[in-house]
Amino acid sequence: MKITVKSFATLRDHMDAEFAIEIQESATIADLLTMLTERYPKLEGEIFLEDGTLKDFVNILLNGRNIAFIKGLDSILSEGDRIALFPPAGGG
Template identity: 50%
Template sequence: MQVKVRAFAMLRDILPAEHDAEVPGGSTVGGLLDHLSARYPGLGEALFTPEGVVRDYVNILKNGRNIHFSGGLATPLDDGDTVALFPPAAGG
């Protein structure tokens, strides 16, 4: 199945700003991120602590909803979903 991945801020230096990822049926957000981390060096370190936990300052949205409220990394994916990755941003 295909999932659209959107990256923001400094993550655009690691992976394309927007692209389609092919993942097996029944995949989860965690599985997608593992797949992307294997394909794009540096992504795993940007998203996860050494223990494999999503960093506190990283927001991951599935179809506009934070996965924190829908199962975390175990959130299931469906064909056509959009997953957005938001790292910390600063400015003023």
């Protein structure tokens, strides 16, 4: 099945800004992130801590909805879904 991934801010330094990707049926956000870090190795350090957990304040939206309010990394993807990846933001 095909989904669309869009990256924002500093993540665009490590991956394409927007692209379609083929992924297996019933794949999860975790599966997608594994695929993305294999395709874009520098992405891993941007979104994951050394122990493999997602960094605080990394926001992942599934069709405009934060995965934290669905099933987190276990959120299941469907044909045509749109994923948006936002890095931690700093400043003040």
